[in-house]
Each structure stands twice: as structure tokens, then as C-alpha cells.
Amino acid sequence: MTKLLIEDATAADLDQLTDYFVIEQGVHRAAHPELFSAVDPAAFKAFLCQSLSSSTSYLRVAKRQADIAGFLFVEIYQHPGSIIRLPRKFACVELIYVDPGYRRQGVGSALLNDAKQIARLERVDRVELDVMAFNGGARDFYANQGFADLSCRMDAEV
Secondary structure, eight states: OOOEEEEEOOGGGHHHHHHHHHHHHHHHHHHOTTTOOOOOHHHHHHHHHHHTTOSSEEEEEEEETTEEEEEEEEEEEEEOOOSSSOOEEEEEEEEEEEOGGGTTTTHHHHHHHHHHHHHHHTTOOOEEEOOOTTOHHHHHHHHHTTOOOOOOOOOOOO
């Protein structure tokens, strides 16, 4: 097996990352069509392109040779605080995806370790992420990577 390289995404990577997002969004939309929109690939690619030059965004790819095995999108947030919560700066994994052909080969772990390294570079001590309740495999994976429930958002139809 060739070595895994994690690096900044480039404009040349965006078509593949968009294809991956279409797949992942389809899974989420199938589970919760009331929450997740249909993907506009051009709009998503434009979003990714914009993130390449953002000072608070990190778009990273995991590659084996020239193949993109997965990607990671991390955003750095500065919360000013409120009457309820303390001010804080944190890193949030907004998107993570591993190509099915590369799963269970350490790609996801390497991407999450990269997110933690980004947090350290940004001088923050927390990495957060959201995971849908229906996604048991992802929840187990994140728990094995040291993530724990921070809160639980619930909803009810009215």
C-alpha cells in the first residue's frame, strides 16, 4: 500500500470533491429529505473554490499517489459568548468524506488527526463535528477517534 499524503486541496481537486459531496449529501437526503437539500454541483464547487482563499477555512485532501481517497473541510469559528455561554474559538469539521474504496485503511483517522493539527496551529483546544443520529457507523468511528457527545439536538414535528 502506498503512503497517504494529506495536503491542501487545489482547484484541480474540486471536481472530485464535488462528486464526493453529491454522494454523501444523497445519503443524508435519503435519510432526512426534510433537512437536506438537493445538491447544486456548480454552487457547491463555487463554495469550495471560495474556501480555498478563506483565512478561516481549511480544505484538505487525502491522496494515495494521484488518487483522492478522501477530503476534509474544517472551519475555525470565534464565538463572542453570550449571557449563557462563554466566548470561545474552536475548529469544526464541517465535512469529511472517505471514498468507499479507501475505507478501513486509516484515511478517516488521518483526516481527523489533520483536523486536530489544524486546531493546534490555530491555537484552539477543541475540534467539534456534527453527526446525524442515523449514522451509527460514523458515530462509532468518531467515538473511537476520541470524540464524545457534547450535546444532543432533538426535534419534533408540529
